[in-house]
Amino acid sequence: MVADILPDSGSEFGARVRKRLAEEQVIWLTTTGGDGTPQPNPVWFLWEGPATMLIYNRSEAHRLGHLAARPRVSLHLDGDGRGGNIVVLGGRAERVSDVQPSDENQGYQAKYGDAMVRISGSLGAFAAAYPVAIRVHIDRVRGH
Numbered sequence: 001m002v003a004d005i006l007p008d009s010g011s012e013f014g015a016r017v018r019k020r021l022a023e024e025q026v027i028w029l030t031t032t033g034g035d036g037t038p039q040p041n042p043v044w045f046l047w048e049g050p051a052t053m054l055i056y057n058r059s060e061a062h063r064l065g066h067l068a069a070r071p072r073v074s075l076h077l078d079g080d081g082r083g084g085n086i087v088v089l090g091g092r093a094e095r096v097s098d099v100q101p102s103d104e105n106q107g108y109q110a111k112y113g114d115a116m117v118r119i120s121g122s123l124g125a126f127a128a129a130y131p132v133a134i135r136v137h138i139d140r141v142r143g144h
Contacts, residue, residue, distance in 0.1 A: 004050035005138050017087050017141065020077050021047040025111075029055060029136075030074045031066035031093075039066060044115075045075075046108045051091075051138040056102045056130040064132060067093045073136060086143040093136045103127035 006021075007014035030040040041063060046054040053075065057064060067073070075089040102108050102116065103123035109116070113123065120126035 006050060006141055013143065016085070017143070020087055021049075021053075024077055025115075026078070027053070028076050028078075029063065029093075030076075031063045032070045032072070033062075033066055034069065039063065044112055046105070046111060048107075048135075053089075053136045053138065054096075054099060054105075054108070055134050055136065056108070056127075057132045057134060058130055059132055061132070064095065064134070067095065067134060075136065075138075084144070088142050089136075089138050090140040091136045091138040093134050096133050096135045099133045099135070101127040102130060 026042045027045045028040050029043045033039050071092045073093045077087040116126035
């Protein structure tokens with residue numbers, strides 16, 4: 001059983017974090033390039049709970065090389081534009097092969113199915129374009 005690293009769900013912050021992870025469409029994934037420069041990218045994600053996220057990637061995405069060499073990442077959700085509603089997660093990312101492709105992942109389809117078809121023409125075409133899955137194991141959370 002994976003420990004729930006998120007703040008207490010009974011707290012206002014903990015409830016808000018869970019709601020946003022379940023409902024937000026985009027999260028910023030920040031990897032570190034070979035020269036030490038942070039490389040933030042907006043990505044689609046599926047919160048698998050309690051402490052993991054699944055992200056599908058293009059095979060040629062530079063972040064895959066970054067993660068192979070430096071698996072520590074941060075993820076953050078957009079704030080409210082005034083310095084509030086901040087959620088930042090830290091963790092370790094790994095390439096995984098034990099997951100279904102995006103076009104067979106019911107949770108991912110429920111969240112992004114219409115957009116997958118809009119972007120790629122079909123669920124299968126999207127899965128072919130984004131075949132590499134990474135899982136982020138969250139080990140810290142901060143924000144307000």
